[in-house]
Amino acid sequence: MTAQKDGKPALVSMRGIVKRFGTFTANDHVDLDIRAGEAHALLGENGAGKSTLVKILYGLLEPTGGRIELNGATVSLESPEAARAAGIGMVFQHFSLFENLTVAENIALVLPAGEKIESVAARIEGLTSRYGLKLEPDRPVWTLSAGERQRIEIARCLLQNPKLIILDEPTSVLTPQEADALFSTLNLLRVEGRAILYISHKLEEVRRLCERATVLRAGKVVATCNPREESVRSLAAMMVGTHLVDVRAKPNEAEGPARLSVDGLSLKSEDLHGVSLKDISFAVRGGEVFGIAGIAGNGQDELFSALSGERLARRAGDVHIDGISVGREGINLRRQYGAAFVPEERNGHASAPDFSLSENILLSRHATGEVTRGLSIDVTAAKSIARQIIDSFDVRMSGDDPAARTLSGGNLQKFLVGREVSRKPCVLVLNQPTWGVDAAAAADIRQRLIDLSRQGAAVLVISQDLDELFEIADRMAVIHQGEVSDARLTREVTREEIGLLMAGETARGEGVSHAH
Amino acid sequence: MRIELERRTAQSPVIEFLAPLLAIFAAVLIGGALLSAIGKSPQQAFLVYFVEPFSDAWSLQELAVKASPLILIASGLAFCYRANLWNIGAEGQFVIGGLVGGTIAVVTHGMDHALGGYWILPAMLIAGALAGMCYAMIPAFLRFKLGASEILTSLMLVYIAEITLDYFVRGRLRDPKGFNFPQSVPFEDIARLPFLAEGERLHAGILFALAAVFLASFVFRRTLFGFDVKLVGSAPKAARFAGFSEGRLTFAVFAISGAAAGLAGVCEVAGQIGQLQPVISPGYGFSAIIVAFLGRLQPWGILCAGLVLSLTIIGGENAQIAMKVPLDMSRVFQGTLLMCVLAMDVFTRYRLRLIWRRSA
Numbered sequence: 001m002t003a004q005k006d007g008k009p010a011l012v013s014m015r016g017i018v019k020r021f022g023t024f025t026a027n028d029h030v031d032l033d034i035r036a037g038e039a040h041a042l043l044g045e046n047g048a049g050k051s052t053l054v055k056i057l058y059g060l061l062e063p064t065g066g067r068i069e070l071n072g073a074t075v076s077l078e079s080p081e082a083a084r085a086a087g088i089g090m091v092f093q094h095f096s097l098f099e100n101l102t103v104a105e106n107i108a109l110v111l112p113a114g115e116k117i118e119s120v121a122a123r124i125e126g127l128t129s130r131y132g133l134k135l136e137p138d139r140p141v142w143t144l145s146a147g148e149r150q151r152i153e154i155a156r157c158l159l160q161n162p163k164l165i166i167l168d169e170p171t172s173v174l175t176p177q178e179a180d181a182l183f184s185t186l187n188l189l190r191v192e193g194r195a196i197l198y199i200s201h202k203l204e205e206v207r208r209l210c211e212r213a214t215v216l217r218a219g220k221v222v223a224t225c226n227p228r229e230e231s232v233r234s235l236a237a238m239m240v241g242t243h244l245v246d247v248r249a250k251p252n253e254a255e256g257p258a259r260l261s262v263d264g265l266s267l268k269s270e271d272l273h274g275v276s277l278k279d280i281s282f283a284v285r286g287g288e289v290f291g292i293a294g295i296a297g298n299g300q301d302e303l304f305s306a307l308s309g310e311r312l313a314r315r316a317g318d319v320h321i322d323g324i325s326v327g328r329e330g331i332n333l334r335r336q337y338g339a340a341f342v343p344e345e346r347n348g349h350a351s352a353p354d355f356s357l358s359e360n361i362l363l364s365r366h367a368t369g370e371v372t373r374g375l376s377i378d379v380t381a382a383k384s385i386a387r388q389i390i391d392s393f394d395v396r397m398s399g400d401d402p403a404a405r406t407l408s409g410g411n412l413q414k415f416l417v418g419r420e421v422s423r424k425p426c427v428l429v430l431n432q433p434t435w436g437v438d439a440a441a442a443a444d445i446r447q448r449l450i451d452l453s454r455q456g457a458a459v460l461v462i463s464q465d466l467d468e469l470f471e472i473a474d475r476m477a478v479i480h481q482g483e484v485s486d487a488r489l490t491r492e493v494t495r496e497e498i499g500l501l502m503a504g505e506t507a508r509g510e511g512v513s514h515a516h
Numbered sequence: 517m518r519i520e521l522e523r524r525t526a527q528s529p530v531i532e533f534l535a536p537l538l539a540i541f542a543a544v545l546i547g548g549a550l551l552s553a554i555g556k557s558p559q560q561a562f563l564v565y566f567v568e569p570f571s572d573a574w575s576l577q578e579l580a581v582k583a584s585p586l587i588l589i590a591s592g593l594a595f596c597y598r599a600n601l602w603n604i605g606a607e608g609q610f611v612i613g614g615l616v617g618g619t620i621a622v623v624t625h626g627m628d629h630a631l632g633g634y635w636i637l638p639a640m641l642i643a644g645a646l647a648g649m650c651y652a653m654i655p656a657f658l659r660f661k662l663g664a665s666e667i668l669t670s671l672m673l674v675y676i677a678e679i680t681l682d683y684f685v686r687g688r689l690r691d692p693k694g695f696n697f698p699q700s701v702p703f704e705d706i707a708r709l710p711f712l713a714e715g716e717r718l719h720a721g722i723l724f725a726l727a728a729v730f731l732a733s734f735v736f737r738r739t740l741f742g743f744d745v746k747l748v749g750s751a752p753k754a755a756r757f758a759g760f761s762e763g764r765l766t767f768a769v770f771a772i773s774g775a776a777a778g779l780a781g782v783c784e785v786a787g788q789i790g791q792l793q794p795v796i797s798p799g800y801g802f803s804a805i806i807v808a809f810l811g812r813l814q815p816w817g818i819l820c821a822g823l824v825l826s827l828t829i830i831g832g833e834n835a836q837i838a839m840k841v842p843l844d845m846s847r848v849f850q851g852t853l854l855m856c857v858l859a860m861d862v863f864t865r866y867r868l869r870l871i872w873r874r875s876a
Binding site for chain 1: 522524738739740741743746747750751753754755756757758759871
């Protein structure tokens with residue numbers, strides 16, 4: 001491959017791509033050029049049309065209009081098979097692996113029939129030495145970390161010898177160290193002349209890896225730029241269309257009383273491949289935001305349900321709310337003691353998607369008697385609470401009291417956080433509060449959490465997003481394999497230290513308190 | 517060519533309302549085609565099925581009499597189906613309710629009645645409802661404790677109920693002076709549901725059906741329990757987040773639907789039949805499943821749907837007499853109706869798209 005200049009024909013060109021779903025236009029005359037050997041970032045907020053565009057390129061969706069050119073010739077990519085045959089590979093955000101099969105078996109599944117497992121192992125070795133893609137062919141998948149699983153997906157993709165590799169939010173499940181390893185692999189691929197289309201909303205990463213970026217907003221291309229010549233702020237402004245307000249947080253290190261405390265909580269997982277909680281202890285004080293970092297699947301969901309009471313702890317004393325032992329009490333009693341909870345899954349857990357917003361108020365508010373009269377429902381009260389939240393949290397929606405599923409992710413999350421924050425709880429526990437939420441809504445939600453804590457509440461944020469925790473948490477701990485490390489003041493820890501804890505690279509027991 | 521179902525962004529209330537009517541229309545067309553395939557005139561069948569039952573007061577009352585158990589059972593089943601729990605065994609709960617309630621009538625037959633015997637009918641009704649409720653607890657328990665599919669267990673319990681009734685009616689409950697016919701003594705008047713008017717067909721069973729509709733409507737609309745039922749069916753994880761216990765709800769909805777079916781069963785023997793027989797139901801418990809869905813699990817919809825299904829039962833009997841159409845034909849028609857209702861449900865939620873791909 002020769003060094004490229006502007007004007008060199010693109011490897012892949014998307015021309016005037018239009019995709020409509022009913023009356024909604026997800027892609028509106030999008031042009032995208034990707035040259036051989038370049039790392040090209042596709043930027044945009046949730047709902048900007050990134051996923052739709054990429055699905056069209058990978059043959060999963062048929063465009064309503066426009067055309068795709070490969071090396072200057074118009075092609076029809078009517079299925080992922082056709083896209084792969086044309087040299088386009090994709091690594092998805094959610095892995096499609098069989099937990100009980102080994103690495104080699106999972107990779108063999110995508111190869112033509114008749115390939116021997118031994119030869120697959122040899123090919124994996126080849127990839128490891130060539131791209132630094134560390135894989136152990138005989139390990140069963142369920143024992144692997146997210147980073148290792150992603151490497152399987154990348155290996156699957158590379159065995160098809162693609163000219164263009166699409167990666168969808170690849171670092172969302174990685175530790176900073178794993179992300180570094182991924183970037184060096186990607187750089188090696190680029191040097192070979194392969195193109196990379198990199199979808200992310202982590203702007204620092206994009207500036208490190210990519211030399212060109214296409215920014216989408218509301219389905220349209222709003223800018224094409226070199227991200228290295230832009231700042232994170234200017235990139236964010238292109239994505240959002242306005243300037244973002246910084247979250248204001250004065251660090252709070254005052255010693256308030258512990259309002260939520262966990263003492264030696266151990267809980268066996270109900271799920272075969274789930275994570276068991278092991279001897280977890282920490283305390284969240286009134287007035288502070290406490291962050292628990294960690295890679296997805298390290299026990300966050302289990303910890304959340306033990307704190308919320310959706311799963312009961314083994315002993316009453318395992319969880320305290322304002323000094324009261326609640327380990328054996330259900331979620332509604334914990335709510336009555338003043339605690340509030342926001343689970344990770346917006347649709348289907350924190351809300352019932354087909355229910356109206358006012359009905360969704362009932363979900364968490366019926367426990368405290370605000371929306372009930374005896375056994376009957378006070379519809380008027382529920383509606384007026386919904387209305388207050390919609391107004392004070394600036395929730396955008398169509399209609400008067402629409403079904404939860406019709407709201408965008410950011411607006412629904414604002415409503416659900418609002419539902420709990422407006423109760424003025426003494427303890428608020430959130431799991432991934434801004435996951436998949438647009439930047440403006442995320443900033444708004446973070447500000448509300450800080451404000452609530454400064455009024456004296458204990459706020460616990462479980463999050464995979466390190467940037468978020470460094471922005472809002474006063475103290476931080478890391479969850480890894482069901483164990484929670486000692487809490488540290490956020491201003492005293494570095495990303496690298498947290499990254500190492502996330503990868504579990506501390507001597508067992510050292511980071512976890514075993515006070516007797 | 518490929519067929520895709522695309523989720524509609526908004527469901528139009530007009531379509532929601534029209535869907536069951538369209539389903540009935542489609543079922544009538546399919547039924548007509550089947551009839552002409554076996555050499556009967558679809559036009560005549562239409563008249564016999566859907567017009568003649570409205571022609572005189574007697575058949576109009578018959579319509580209400582047959583609709584009552586359907587509406588009562590379906591109102592109970594709506595609780596289960598809204599919660600996504602599949603009680604398919606209402607037929608069995610109906611039979612057990614009839615058997616237990618009827619047994620009281622048989623045992624007290626010919627006795628010197630304390631308190632003038634006015635306690636007998638209420639005792640029968642309560643015992644029938646309780647028996648249906650307990651019988652429905654079996655699949656609920658098996659599901660809760662062992663994770664057994666309630667669809668299979670509740671269905672299989674239907675056959676056990678039917679055989680149990682048959683056993684008792686041929687055995688201990690048989691009328692000793694009944695010339696060995698497999699049936700019980702005719703119930704005394706004190707053990708029978710009163711007729712609403714002298715010399716008419718309509719008995720008090722319909723009042724229970726109407727009460728069930730009112731009650732279900734109130735519970736679904738106004739109470740936390742009704743909210744819980746719908747929430748568990750729609751988003752089980754959200755129901756747990758709301759602090760509702762799935763186990764308790766499973767037992768509650770099975771108890772309600774079982775009690776409704778049991779009450780319908782005892783009303784049938786104490787109202788319509790007046791004695792115990794080896795078979796006391798022409799499949800009410802199964803037809804009620806269709807009623808529940810045709811009524812979109814809404815109590816008032818169930819009231820209308822019960823009348824429609826009752827029409828097909830009476831029409832089926834008429835067609836059997838007038839046109840020598842086999843009885844199975846009306847069962848086939850009921851099945852067709854259910855399929856059409858479910859298919860319409862899909863189309864109200866999804867848009868059908870045919871995708872013609874140009875070949876590469």
